Amino acid sequence: MRRYLFCSLVLLTVVSFSPGSLAQEPGAEIPRPESVFGFLPGTDRQLIDYSQLIDYLVLVDQASARVAVREIGRSTLDRPMKMVFISSPENLERLDELREINRRLALDPVIPGDELTGMIDEGRVFVMATLSMHSTEVAPAQTLPLLTYQLATTDDPEVLGWLENVVVMVVATLNPDGMDMVVEHYREGLGTAYEGGSMPGLYHHYVGHDNNRDFVALTQAESQAVSRVFSTEWYPQVLLDKHQMGRTGPRYFVPRYHDPIAENIAGDLWVWSDVFGSAMAREIGAAGLTGVASNWVFDEYWPGATTTSHWKGVISLLTEAASVRVATPVFVEKNERRVRGKGLSEYKKSVNMPSPWPGGWWRLGDIVQYELASWRGALKTASMLRGEILAFRNDLCRSEVALGGTEPPFYYVIPRQQHDESERDHLIELLLEHGVEVMRLTEPAAVDGVNLSAGDWVVPLAQPYRPFVKEVMEVQRYPVRHYTPGGEVIRPYDITSWSLPLHFGVAAIELETRPEGFDELLAPFGGMDPVVPDFASDWGVALDPRDNASYRAVFSAFGSGAEVYRAPTGLTVGGEVLPPGAFVIEDPPADLMQHGATARSYALEARPSVELQAISKPRVALIETWFHDMDAGWTRYLLKKYGIPFTLLRPGDVAETDLSGNFDVLIFPDADSDILSTGKYKSNGEYQINDYRPEYRQGLGEDGSKKVDAFIEGGGLVVAWGRSTELFFDDLVFGEGDDALEFALPVSDDSESLSEQGLYAPGSLLAVDLVTDHPVTWGMPSRFGVFTRGRPVLGTSLPVLIADRRVLGVFPGEDILLSGYAEEVELLAERPAMVWVRAGRGQLVFFGFQPQFRASTPGTFKLLFNSILLPEVGEDEAGVAGVGR
Numbered sequence: 001m002r003r004y005l006f007c008s009l010v011l012l013t014v015v016s017f018s019p020g021s022l023a024q025e026p027g028a029e030i031p032r033p034e035s036v037f038g039f040l041p042g043t044d045r046q047l048i049d050y051s052q053l054i055d056y057l058v059l060v061d062q063a064s065a066r067v068a069v070r071e072i073g074r075s076t077l078d079r080p081m082k083m084v085f086i087s088s089p090e091n092l093e094r095l096d097e098l099r100e101i102n103r104r105l106a107l108d109p110v111i112p113g114d115e116l117t118g119m120i121d122e123g124r125v126f127v128m129a130t131l132s133m134h135s136t137e138v139a140p141a142q143t144l145p146l147l148t149y150q151l152a153t154t155d156d157p158e159v160l161g162w163l164e165n166v167v168v169m170v171v172a173t174l175n176p177d178g179m180d181m182v183v184e185h186y187r188e189g190l191g192t193a194y195e196g197g198s199m200p201g202l203y204h205h206y207v208g209h210d211n212n213r214d215f216v217a218l219t220q221a222e223s224q225a226v227s228r229v230f231s232t233e234w235y236p237q238v239l240l241d242k243h244q245m246g247r248t249g250p251r252y253f254v255p256r257y258h259d260p261i262a263e264n265i266a267g268d269l270w271v272w273s274d275v276f277g278s279a280m281a282r283e284i285g286a287a288g289l290t291g292v293a294s295n296w297v298f299d300e301y302w303p304g305a306t307t308t309s310h311w312k313g314v315i316s317l318l319t320e321a322a323s324v325r326v327a328t329p330v331f332v333e334k335n336e337r338r339v340r341g342k343g344l345s346e347y348k349k350s351v352n353m354p355s356p357w358p359g360g361w362w363r364l365g366d367i368v369q370y371e372l373a374s375w376r377g378a379l380k381t382a383s384m385l386r387g388e389i390l391a392f393r394n395d396l397c398r399s400e401v402a403l404g405g406t407e408p409p410f411y412y413v414i415p416r417q418q419h420d421e422s423e424r425d426h427l428i429e430l431l432l433e434h435g436v437e438v439m440r441l442t443e444p445a446a447v448d449g450v451n452l453s454a455g456d457w458v459v460p461l462a463q464p465y466r467p468f469v470k471e472v473m474e475v476q477r478y479p480v481r482h483y484t485p486g487g488e489v490i491r492p493y494d495i496t497s498w499s500l501p502l503h504f505g506v507a508a509i510e511l512e513t514r515p516e517g518f519d520e521l522l523a524p525f526g527g528m529d530p531v532v533p534d535f536a537s538d539w540g541v542a543l544d545p546r547d548n549a550s551y552r553a554v555f556s557a558f559g560s561g562a563e564v565y566r567a568p569t570g571l572t573v574g575g576e577v578l579p580p581g582a583f584v585i586e587d588p589p590a591d592l593m594q595h596g597a598t599a600r601s602y603a604l605e606a607r608p609s610v611e612l613q614a615i616s617k618p619r620v621a622l623i624e625t626w627f628h629d630m631d632a633g634w635t636r637y638l639l640k641k642y643g644i645p646f647t648l649l650r651p652g653d654v655a656e657t658d659l660s661g662n663f664d665v666l667i668f669p670d671a672d673s674d675i676l677s678t679g680k681y682k683s684n685g686e687y688q689i690n691d692y693r694p695e696y697r698q699g700l701g702e703d704g705s706k707k708v709d710a711f712i713e714g715g716g717l718v719v720a721w722g723r724s725t726e727l728f729f730d731d732l733v734f735g736e737g738d739d740a741l742e743f744a745l746p747v748s749d750d751s752e753s754l755s756e757q758g759l760y761a762p763g764s765l766l767a768v769d770l771v772t773d774h775p776v777t778w779g780m781p782s783r784f785g786v787f788t789r790g791r792p793v794l795g796t797s798l799p800v801l802i803a804d805r806r807v808l809g810v811f812p813g814e815d816i817l818l819s820g821y822a823e824e825v826e827l828l829a830e831r832p833a834m835v836w837v838r839a840g841r842g843q844l845v846f847f848g849f850q851p852q853f854r855a856s857t858p859g860t861f862k863l864l865f866n867s868i869l870l871p872e873v874g875e876d877e878a879g880v881a882g883v884g885r
């Protein structure tokens with residue numbers, strides 16, 4: 001059979017699965033992609049959008065018994081998420097039976113020998129794929145119609161054999177909304193100077209590129225849907241996650257991954273990803289294509305990407321193709337080729353890149369060829385090693401369960417008693433959503449000298465997803481590996497801490513022993529019962545400020561017009577002592593608790609006799625640049641989730657906005673302060689030209705900055721963290737002309753000098769001790785973990801003129817690093833982590849960490865919510881320096 005043929009529509013070698021001239025069913029005609037779209041996907045400067053993609057797959061589904069399309073969920077903006085199954089008609093007819101075999105192999109450690117042999121004979125390898133989640137990385141999704149057509153029509157006996165052994169299931173794109181955004185933007189730019197340029201804003205409604213960082217916290221609809229497919233619905237044995245990278249490096253990445261690798265994942269699973277990676281590289285080479293790199297840049301240490309499936313026993317493969325300018329070709333001169341990062345230092349023939357690409361034209365059609373070839377490698381391998389792959393999946397299940405019963409830790413206990421009970425429930429629900437087995441203790445027990453109560457939750461390690469359980473429940477200790485003995489440490493690709501208990505502020509106990517009879521005290525736990533108290537006949541309700549869910553309820557109460565108060569000295573109700581900052585809601589809406597179902601709430605017969613401060617709904621504006629501003633997007637997501645209304649302001653709009661008249665609070669999430677102020681990046685001290693249209697590269701400018709100063713002068717509140725804080729470390733000016741008052745806030749960023757001294761925190765969880773009597777810290781424990789990437793490091797000084805400051809939290813003197821990796825972290829000892837600043841009647845809250853990092857740090861959400869709810873500074877408190885709160 002001819003494997004590689006010339007296609008008349010694109011003058012390129014076309015890798016193919018030899019589409020046949022005849023449709024396999026009499027009467028049914030499978031449409032060619034080019035006859036439906038008017039062009040062959042992969043053609044220069046042509047893209048199909050999401051509905052074209054799905055409509056085509058449905059057409060093929062209708063005409064072919066080898067293809068079936070199913071919905072797996074809805075996207076954030078409510079597009080259907082579709083998965084296409086491609087296999088032999090016989091396999092597709094028995095999908096449910098095959099799925100049950102998958103489930104047993106993945107989760108059942110005690111399948112009797114004969115039955116197991118039968119299952120391996122009967123079973124098929126399920127190769128799942130997720131395409132183009134980063135929507136500017138268009139090629140994998142654009143390839144799907146070609147792949148589907150070729151597999152649906154091929155009469156190549158070899159490929160037909162693969163389809164008998166393998167069930168392909170492809171999530172058409174992991175990000176349908178983004179695909180439409182990018183295609184629309186690209187089409188608008190065609191033929192202009194901005195063709196192929198950056199799309200303004202985020203290509204996922206909330207989280208942009210960070211959609212590949214959400215597979216532990218599962219906050220977004222798309223990650224939930226895809227995680228469900230591999231964790232609790234289909235249990236594929238192989239997962240391919242297809243991406244693109246820069247334009248000047250290697251042409252294609254396949255595993256082997258680079259160090260560090262996750263220590264909790266079995267050694268053999270790494271070997272399997274090498275087997276598939278090598279097979280893909282081999283097939284790409286066989287098609288005459290060059291430039292494949294492996295064991296390069298991409299480590300597989302942190303969970304959070306789509307390949308989090310790795311921790312659940314799935315052979316998980318990342319591929320990355322070199323990009324074009326969306327669909328516009330690029331020409332790369334030989335001298336412009338670059339490699340950098342772990343594993344490749346020269347653009348030269350080496351074991352990690354044995355056939356360097358020579359440079360030249362690089363087109364969308366080229367990427368399509370690499371994609372199809374990589375698919376061939378994956379399917380051929382899955383088919384050839386079918387029995388071994390299925391047997392391996394169950395081997396892994398058995399060995400992980402066995403390990404959990406013989407090697408400590410044996411259990412994680414999540415006690416009922418928690419500082420924040422709503423996040424306790426959130427954590428348990430999240431584990432269940434991941435397919436983790438959670439149990440409940442039926443009677444009290446003492447283990448490892450710890451007294452456990454009936455009703456405590458227990459997560460046993462003796463379960464198939466043990467690597468995942470251990471990874472997300474333990475404290476992270478970075479696997480330090482060196483390039484050479486005693487040499488440089490291999491640094492991480494992304495963050496280094498994700499411990500759910502620490503990030504959620506939920507206590508969990510690791511049990512190192514396995515007492516006789518303990519398992520018999522455990523009952524399966526299926527999920528939380530919704531609690532909906534009825535306050536209809538009462539005066540009102542008190543809510544515990546330690547529960548994040550209380551804040552959601554409070555914001556819904558604002559919406560209903562109820563009166564809301566905080567009790568600065570706390571409150572005793574129904575025998576319970578609520579700490580300072582307790583919420584009191586008079587005449588709450590009937591559905592209050594649906595917005596905060598698991599918050600601790602207490603009916604009040606009458607107005608409590610303690611001091612109450614009325615609070616009202618703040619008018620919030622959020623500043624977000626057009627420069628793919630992910631932290632702002634995550635903040636939008638969090639505000640939406642908690643029902644906190646806000647207005648989105650772009651920096652360039654501020655000068656024309658009446659800030660003081662419209663808003664009480666301005667939030668500046670982490671963003672490059674140069675982009676915020678000028679609309680341009682600075683690199684090596686020079687402003688860089690970028691390819692956004694001019695309307696998207698407007699900064700605050702001088703007029704916008706003046707507006708912000710005036711907003712503060714008028715009693716406004718600014719909440720800022722990350723690099724945005726730098727905007728406020730220059731002088732502020734209140735008033736104009738001769739009366740203008742120029743002054744500096746008594747706060748600074750010391751991160752630059754500390755990083756010169758070796759401070760390095762690539763995404764680490766650090767301890768902070770709090771001042772607990774301030775409205776910003778109400779509801780918080782006195783010590784907790786904060787997530788930081790090392791900037792800013794706050795410093796304060798004696799205030800002058802009308803400014804004042806109060807340090808609200810400091811890093812402790814020792815034992816600063818709670819989880820993850822950091823170098824020279826002791827330089828942070830006793831430095832401020834959080835500072836409240838007053839400037840006249842204006843207030844600013846600065847965080848030296850990210851209180852809502854990727855919505856994965858609920859332990860510090862309250863600091864943000866409390867800041868938003870800060871009461872105004874009265875005239876009598878607004879005077880000279882030194883009169884702080």
Ligand SMILES: [Zn+2]
Pocket residue numbers: 134137243244
């Ligand atoms: Zn990507």
